[in-house]
Amino acid sequence: MKVRSGEVDLAVQVRGTSGPTVVLVHGYPDTHAVWNRVAALLEGDFRVVTYDVRGAGASTAPSTQDGYRLGRLAADLFAVIDAVSPGEPVHLVGHDWGSIQSWEAVTTPGARIATFTSISGPCLDHMGHWSRGGLSLAHLRQFVRSWYIGAFHVPVLAPLFWRLYLARRWGDVLRRLEGVRTEPAPTIASDAVNGLSLYRANIRPVMRSPRQRRAPMPVQVVQPTRDRYIRTEPLDLERWVPSLRRRRIAAGHWAPLTHPEQLARMISEFVEDATPPRRLVVITGGGSGIGRATAVAFAATGARVVVSDVDFAAAEETAGMVDGHAYEVDVRSEEAVRAWARRVADEHGVPDVVVNNAGIGHSGSFLSTSAEQWRRVLDVNLWGVVHGCRAFGELMVERGEGGHIVNLSSAAAYLPSKILSAYATSKAAVFMLSDCLRAELAPHAIGVSAICPGVVNTNITATTTFSGVSAEEERRKQDRASRLYARRGFGPERVAAEIVRAVRRNRPVVPVTVEAKAARIAGRVAPGLLRTFAKLDLG
Missing domain, CATH: 3.40.50.720 (NAD(P)-binding Rossmann-like Domain)
Known part of the structure; x- marks a missing residue:
């Protein structure tokens, strides 16, 4: 189905017909397909919704870089929620940039979101506040892990590199990084170039002036222990999330591809009982x-x-x-x-x-x-x-x-x-x-x-x-x-x-x-x- 949000059309997929609604939001440079194995495991008990975010897969792209700002991405998610679950709250799961934009939504007052599971994607505002806490070894390590952010801001060369080289070899790159065999989307080149605007439109503005962003619903943060790019342990999330559950999974960054069974179980347990369990x-x-x-x-x-x-x-x-x-x-x-x-x-x-x-x-x-x-x-x-x-x-x-x-x-x-x-x-x-x-x-x-x-x-x-x-x-x-x-x-x-x-x-x-x-x-x-x-x- 297609859902209109501002100037873009979002391609939305719905699996299952009964149970609570679970919305899965993908990251960069993926499409909704990154969730296929997780969704297949969930659809017996839940109504599972995935969609291609703006500029990716079968969804259309905005005409300007400002169209990728977090507020627009959150509006897309709200449009999808209104279309697939009118009047009822949903359970939200985000990975990578899907998690980053989901944090924008869950910290928006009045959001119809019952629970949120975040995987390998922090709230940029939380990161901004943490970065002001003084220089430490954890800050230096995260700076090294985030080297690619600077590369993605390089004009001309970054999109050219994606189009001429990386897009054609993305499947091989994932195999080397994660040990998983997967075929990239046919739209990988254009998706990757479009998605560079996610970084350019949001990283510097938000990190320079972080806002006070609190999530009132239960939040589950899943940290893959072999993630090469982001660590959420140092963040003082308890400051922003009253009901927080931290969990770890022995996986790399693309856990939805490599460890779908474990993620599906974590999501199911959290949806069914969002009370943070006692250790x-x-x-x-x-x-x-x-x-x-x-x-x-x-x-x-x-x-x-x-x-x-x-x-x-x-x-x-x-x-x-x-x-x-x-x-x-x-x-x-x-x-x-x-x-x-x-x-x-x-x-x-x-x-x-x-x-x-x-x-x-x-x-x-x-x-x-x-x-x-x-x-x-x-x-x-x-x-x-x-x-x-x-x-x-x-x-x-x-x-x-x-x-x-x-x-x-x-x-x-x-x-x-x-x-x-x-x-x-x-x-x-x-x-x-x-x-x-x-x-x-x-x-x-x-x-x-x-x-x-x-x-x-x-x-x-x-x-x-x-x-x-x-x-x-x-x-x-x-x-x-x-x-x-x-x-x-x-x-x-x-x-x-x-x-x-x-x-x-x-x-x-x-x-x-x-x-x-x-x-x-x-x-x-x-x-x-x-x-x-x-x-x-x-x-």
Whole structure:
């Protein structure tokens, strides 16, 4: 069907006959066809509307560059909404420039838009305000990513390059950039040249004088983690959007082409329930200490919390503190952890954050530590982390929406001691595992952090075992360590705060406490000093 908007005719396509109306707006230099696979997945449950924006595909082009200003583009969208859904609000989805122009519409008072999903396209006004916030590494990175904007402003050469070279090779370019095989529209050359006016008519004017643009409806911002051109994480969108949901997808810029199933699911979930979901956090060893404090800290952010512990009564107590759920799990058993992960996924969903916290302490020289004691320490401190990373990591990768894994290492991972052979080895292994896993899972938008506490006042001191001593001497050492740690005065809640911050900032390594940070620095600049320290008798 054709819809008239000002001086242009817009080519509109409607799929499906029932359900809420979802309008999909394409970007540059695409046509409505970029949405074909997503639309096909949605049309069984929704009435799906796509259209070629002005100057693209089967729609006509305005006669001047001013015809591409954001206000005109928003008017086009409103004309389409009036034609396909008179009197009823629609659910809007935009990609790239389709998202940029949709932001103009959703921030216009009185817009009949129920929800908005933005993919790889920010509000230019929001970008303008952010750019005035001072120079940072994030600003420099975005400037580098946006190199093409300057190129598109070059007169004569930019349109000539599109017509004579790039338009004929656009399919090959997408294959190299995104790994997807697609045939460009027959109108790609003229569409691309017309679309240059999107940049020329809007970028400089809006960025120079950004307006106050607020979106009153629920907004879902989907950030492809491999997007080469735009990042929305640094933007203070919460300032402009009261009901905001941020999501990530392990995809490049053209996610509608490469990941239609994941996008269709995100759109469907958001249309059906636009209430921003509470993040799901899973914590092992959550019955006490750092695990309990971490549960409380995440619950304070509004997250749903699931904890496990070998002491089920302690796990239940933690769950009662945070309105969460408790399970009895022995992390030494791969079968038990896998069964628990499946149960969590079935009963609560795939977690967004997993904290592998369960651990035990052990002290004693290498020669006095038995093979059985070594196995006990490694089974909990290392294999427990391996089992948790594997069981929940597989679920996160399969879901395809990113996540974060936190592994509790220790300052002992890089601070050698002649009385901590087994414990330090287990924590050093967790430290390296976290770095390796971070590299492996990065393409799936899953972050990994190694948390390295120093002396923290938890009950681990009361349960730490000691090699080569009598039961009476072990109790004496436990009591002495507990008193020393209590005098230190560094509580588990401070470690928990660092864990929450590490997830938010996607930090790879987080030393916690002064001694942990000092040892981290010393290990880089004066490792010999640490080796000397390791020889001291601290038992």
